[in-house]
Amino acid sequence: MSWDLDVFIERLYRKQLLSENIVRELCEKTKELLVKEGNVSQVSAPVTLVGDVHGQFFDVLEIFKIGGWAPFTNYVFLGDYVDRGYYSVETITLLTCLKLRWPDRVTLVRGNHESRAVTQTYGFYTECMRKYGNANVWTYFTDLFDYLVLSVVIDDSIFCVHGGLSPSIHTVDQIRVLDRFREIPHEGAMADLVWSDPVSTPTFQPGGIGSDEKGDFAISPRGAGYIFGKEVTKKFLEVNGMGHICRAHQLCMEGYQILFDDMLSTVWSAPNYCYRAGNMASVLQIGPDLQRYFNVFGPCPDQDRNIPGRDRGTDGDLTAHYPDGNDDSSLGVLRKKKAPKKIVSGSLRDPFDVDDSQYGGSVGGGMTKVVAEYFL
């Protein structure tokens, strides 16, 4: 197959995998592109921010249907592309292709799951092995992850990162000088940026320094990692002359959360997370005057998910949604036709996990179901 990104992207929109060799070349070319980008990308509004998607490929397509297709919409993805969902490979391959095709219209920020260590436990490694029969594709992508940028600044006003702030980072310039081309370390500024969490009302240990301020950094009771409050957020914004921090990393039922008198917001883009949480998702649309709008959505309608074994690879319905151009009106019409999605939640199994049985996976459908019912 000759090198044609548009063809690859079209195939990926149909959820077809690319060959191992193409993925290798794709990752190599994207690394060459990313190595020239600084740790902090400058992006101009209007722009749409996307939070964690976690391999929920059909919901990623839903994002494009709702928020517009690349390159017509300028996208910043805030990390956690892989793990947990069943289509991490399709998701990260598509996003990488979009990045390489339109580097100025797609920005990929690194999340804590863009890591060799984490992906071995949470599904991406297993999925690569199952879909390609070896770990090469996993190696190509995890090598690529080392090149992803750490943060984005929108029009010198909005700071975007996957996790949150770090006690060793006071200015954005300090992020610029980090050596980011490496595995995410256990500790230090780079780890904090992808791992830390804001807490609205921290319950500090009585007597601790700052325990009355409710807003400083604190160490998690797990023994590693930071949480940060309102004061830290305010100070960071003041020092850097910015107005808002947008981050992802934390599930919220409503799909987004606004904290600290609107100084910080969380955007979460994986609806019905892990196919059981029943939560909503959102993308954050930032307008030309930096006005923020959380566009909230639920899981994509059932009829838009292809269930392999019935019509694997063809997915005629999806083709109908794929736009030939910037025809937003036709997308709007298509969107209206959709039946409301019934959220299947609180279940231990993905309702679509029949897909995995196709690959002989361990989480698969039929047999596992029978065994599960006869639990002891």
Place this chain on the structure above:
Amino acid sequence: MTNPPHTLISNGPEKGINLHGWTITTCKTAIFNCGELERASQELAVPNPEMLFGNNHLTMAHESGLKITFKAMDALQRVDASPNAAEGIKVACAVHWAKNNAEAAEKIKDVIKPYDWTYTTDYTGTVESAAQSFQTTRDTINIEQLKRPDPILFYDELVLYEDELADNGTAMLSLRVRVMPTCFLILLRFFLRVDDVLFRVNDTRLYHEFGTDHLVREYTSRDEEYSRIRGKLPKAAPWDLRKQGAEDLSSLTDPNWVSATMTAVGPSAPTTVLDSVAELKPSLPSPGKYLLIRESVKVTA
């Protein structure tokens, strides 16, 4: 064998079955929203877990008046929030982390109020009917009966809460129920994995054979070192070239696989037997632990 007369219940998020004087229902909904979370945080001594299915429940009621429910909020009330609660388990990188963050740690003295961040619970269900209580028993769960491939008249499973421990592992409290023509079994399972540290499985099983006058409740608690369970993962074939020593660890996220492996590598008989769940106290992790409590309650009027 003909199935006994029974009716299935399906009422929005509620499903269930009526038979032999029993009503067993499950309710499955979404995680708590913002407002519900806020109220929950006022009731609980520990921060809310990441996924709190506070409206989910399993309820079993008998015409004699016995009623037992399983709810997330009651289970979370039993998570240790005492001052030494955080001493139990630290994530694998904690020592390394403290050392390398010494400089920052000098300035940052705040540590979040201690609580058992693993969300370990010894919850065994809530007995809603005041008249009955569980007593120490010699009755046991009839495993042979449960191994028979009898038809399953009703099956369901649901999650009460789940936390990913900031990707240091998983804590999950889940329920499963199956009702057969002759008996039913409910399994409430707390599953904990702290990466590179340990596994913990606290199981509560409720078992009743129709026609008998008692309901058996069995609680087991097991801890095992992470490395001993990981050592049981299927090994890659010699010709399978896996790069950079990477390994498929996803089985470690499967509570059923871990539980079965724990049974295989751990002690075959209980190391501790208690008479009543009332004797349970928060305990430090102890790999190889196998604690058992067996009780029963009368179900006749």
